[in-house]
Every structure is written in structure tokens, then in C-alpha cells.
Amino acid sequence: MAEQASIHGLWRSRWLFILAATGSAVGLGNIWKFPYITGENGGGAFVLVYLACICLIGIPVMIGEVVMGRMGRQSPINTMKALIKDNGGNPAWVGIGWMGALAGFLILSFYSVIAGWALYYVFQMMSGEFAATTAEHAGEVFGGLLGDPGTLMTWHTVFMILTIAVVARGVTKGLETAISILMPALFVLLIIMMGYAMASDGFAQGLEFLFSPDFSKLSWNSVVVALGHAFFTLSLGMGAIMAYGAYLPSGHSIGKTVVTIAVLDTVVALAAGMAIFPIVFSNGLEPGAGPGLLFQTLPIAFGNMPGGILFGTLFFILVSFAAWSSSISLAEPVMAWLVESKGLNRFKAGVLVGLIAWVLGIGTVLSFNEWAEIKLFDKTFFDTLDYLTANIMLPLGGLLIALFVAWVMRQDDVKAALEVENETLYKAWTVTVKFLAPLAIVFVFLNGLGVFAFG
Ligand code: PFF
Numbered sequence: 265m266a267e268q269a270s271i272h273g274l275w276r277s278r279w280l281f282i283l284a285a286t287g288s289a290v291g292l293g294n295i296w297k298f299p300y301i302t303g304e305n306g307g308g309a310f311v312l313v314y315l316a317c318i319c320l321i322g323i324p325v326m327i328g329e330v331v332m333g334r335m336g337r338q339s340p341i342n343t344m345k346a347l348i349k350d351n352g353g354n355p356a357w358v359g360i361g362w363m364g365a366l367a368g369f370l371i372l373s374f375y376s377v378i379a380g381w382a383l384y385y386v387f388q389m390m391s392g393e394f395a396a397t398t399a400e401h402a403g404e405v406f407g408g409l410l411g412d413p414g415t416l417m418t419w420h421t422v423f424m425i426l427t428i429a430v431v432a433r434g435v436t437k438g439l440e441t442a443i444s445i446l447m448p449a450l451f452v453l454l455i456i457m458m459g460y461a462m463a464s465d466g467f468a469q470g471l472e473f474l475f476s477p478d479f480s481k482l483s484w485n486s487v488v489v490a491l492g493h494a495f496f497t498l499s500l501g502m503g504a505i506m507a508y509g510a511y512l513p514s515g516h517s518i519g520k521t522v523v524t525i526a527v528l529d530t531v532v533a534l535a536a537g538m539a540i541f542p543i544v545f546s547n548g549l550e551p552g553a554g555p556g557l558l559f560q561t562l563p564i565a566f567g568n569m570p571g572g573i574l575f576g577t578l579f580f581i582l583v584s585f586a587a588w589s590s591s592i593s594l595a596e597p598v599m600a601w602l603v604e605s606k607g608l609n610r611f612k613a614g615v616l617v618g619l620i621a622w623v624l625g626i627g628t629v630l631s632f633n634e635w636a637e638i639k640l641f642d643k644t645f646f647d648t649l650d651y652l653t654a655n656i657m658l659p660l661g662g663l664l665i666a667l668f669v670a671w672v673m674r675q676d677d678v679k680a681a682l683e684v685e686n687e688t689l690y691k692a693w694t695v696t697v698k699f700l701a702p703l704a705i706v707f708v709f710l711n712g713l714g715v716f717a718f719g
Contacts, residue, residue: 458539
């Protein structure tokens, strides 16, 4: 297929693509979600399955997504249309683009609410609320926040406006400088937190919880969650990486680029776990405390360390930035489509996308208080959205992407676009996207659904 031009601009270099894609990947998923689902799913064995999913499924699918984006050079929906036409595929494959756009909306709606918690904590930290705090007090502050829909709505609104302000300008412009400073800063702060955790009594216990696998604690549902999280944390299966890949200049090895992103993402998640679990155990907290884990543990550490107000404030600012660079990428696939196909300018498209996701976010806000008892299959509105998107829609999107790139696209084109440097690695990738990744995803799904009783 002849190379297309992108109407949305290009990243100025491969490094900026890496930064932007890492900005998309590293977010609440790493710092907030990974630790709490690891806690809920028993620790080490879950972490091991998650790492396996990243290597065997996440990385190969990500390579596929970037290649498709770079060849199509448009929004995922239109990229799919172009690739289908070019390869003579069935028009139904465009469903990959549509499902991705929908998943993006759904995730953005709750992501903004949780990112709002981080914004709220910036100010709580700054005010000194957590000076010399106890686990009990930290729990009360968090409980107080969840029980107050007005405050949740305020910060959800602020975060959504921040997101839309960047998307409306165009991601290749607004984002580059911010990411290249803030991502490294977040990393340094996580290392400082790990240093603090290392000196605490719970360090050995925290490490053991994270890294010593006990498979008796692993259910099929945990495996589904691990697979879903591999997709969520790498921003895969919904076209975000495809959209960013559309702005990637040619002339670079996609494989190396993707591995760099996946490694950075994984390191941040593990560092967050290593900072949080020692504090959990030193303070006699519950690893399975749920979505509040980050917000109930780290304030204890910051409140009791020298310079804690400064570090704590900085930490939650950086978490908010990490969430920001991710939420921007959630909106991008549908934004690019509105601009290309509906003739909207980026500002109008941004307002539309932001408004819909904001309204949907009200459901998540209420699911922590007024609607807390309203449950579908034992899940609140927020739990349902989270489960549906991360554990069903993203892996399904990933499955279809793997099948499309491996079975529908002409392999000569794919190979050329990949700019293959190593023939063996290329073969390994082909086998993985053709067979291994699709079979693994289907296998996990079926077991998760309880269709087969292999477990
Ligand atoms: N990867 C982000 C995180 O870990 O927080 C979340 C995310 C962003 C998921 C973009 C999906 C996506 F398209």
C-alpha cells in the first residue's frame, strides 16, 4: 500500500512517539489500578501472569496496532476502512474502529473521575492534612471524598476540561514538552518512594507479596483480570496506539520502539507496587482494600517522612499528569474521526467528546455514594464499566487486531512497514499474532466465562 500522509501532523521524531505512547500507557493503570488489583488477586502469581500477558500478547498486538496506524495514517475507523479496501477484507472488520471508539468513551468517563481524586489529593497534601497521619485518618479522608458527590463532580469536571483543552489543540502540538519533562520526574519520585518503602518494616513482606507466586490464590477470573490489565496498561485494543501510530514518521524499527514503551510501562507499575505494598504491611493495612489503596497508603508515608508535604504534593501532581497524558489518548481515536469524517474542527470535536464522557462520568461519581447499592451482577456502575472495557472490550479488540494484521493484511506489506531488522524476531512475531495471541485470548475468555472447566 502506498504510504499516506496524516492530516493531523506527525511526531517530530521516533523519540517523541515513544514519549507520547509511553504517556498514554503510563497512567492511573500503573500507579492506581495495578497495585490494587494485584492486592485483590493475591499478589505474586497474578503479577507473573500479568507479565506473561504483556510479553506474549501485549507487545505483539501493540506492534500490530502501530503498523496498522502507520500504514493507514488516519483515525482508527478510517484506517480500518483504508486497510480493508486495500487488502480486500470484509467490511465488518471496521468494527475494530467502532468498538475502540466506544471503549475510549467509556474508559474516559471513569478515568476522569479517578484522575479527579488525584487532583483533589494534590490540595489535601499541600494543606498539610496528612501531617503525621495514621492509617485510620488516611482512610477517613478517602472515605469522606467518596461520600461527597459534589467534590467528586468538581474534580471530575476540572480534569475533563484539562483533557479537552489539549485534545482540542492537537496532540502532536500540545503534548510534547509536557511529557518529556514530567514522565522522567514521575519516575524519579517513584524511586524516592521506593527508597522510603525500603527502609520500612514491611519491605520484605511487600516484596514477597509481589514477587513470590502462590498459584493456589489464582482463579480464572484473576487470569481474565491480568489479561485485561495488560491491555489497559499498554493502552491496547481500542485504537489509541493505532491513532498515535498514524503520526509516526517512517524510517524506524517498530519492534524496538514498542518494546521500549512496554518496558517503561512495566517498570513504572512494578515500582508503584514496590512503593505501596511495604507501606500496606508496615501499617497493618489490607492488600485487598480495593480502589482506595493508593490513596490510603501513600499519604501515610508522605505524612511521616521529612519533606513529605513537598514530595506528596509533587507526587499527586505527577500522577495527575500521567493520567492527563493517558486521557488525551483515550479521546484521540474518536476526535480524529470526527475531524476527518464529520468535518468538525478540533475544538468542536473536543467539546462534543468531552461533554458526552463527562455526563457518563456522573454515573461513576454516584456509584461511590448515592448509587453504591445499585448493582448489576454484584457490580456497581463503575465496576461494570471497568470490567466491561478492560476485561472484555480491550482483549476482544486486541484479538481482532491480531487476526486482522496476521490473516487479512498482505504479509509483504506488513513486513516492509515493520522495517524488520531481525528475521528470527519477525518470524516469532508472525507466529505469535497468527496463533499464539489469538488462542491465548480465546482460551482465557472461555475459561473466564466458565464455559470450560479446565481450571
Ligand atoms: N494505559 C492507561 C493507563 O494505564 O492508565 C489507560 C488507557 C489509556 C487505556 C488509553 C486505554 C487507552 F486507550
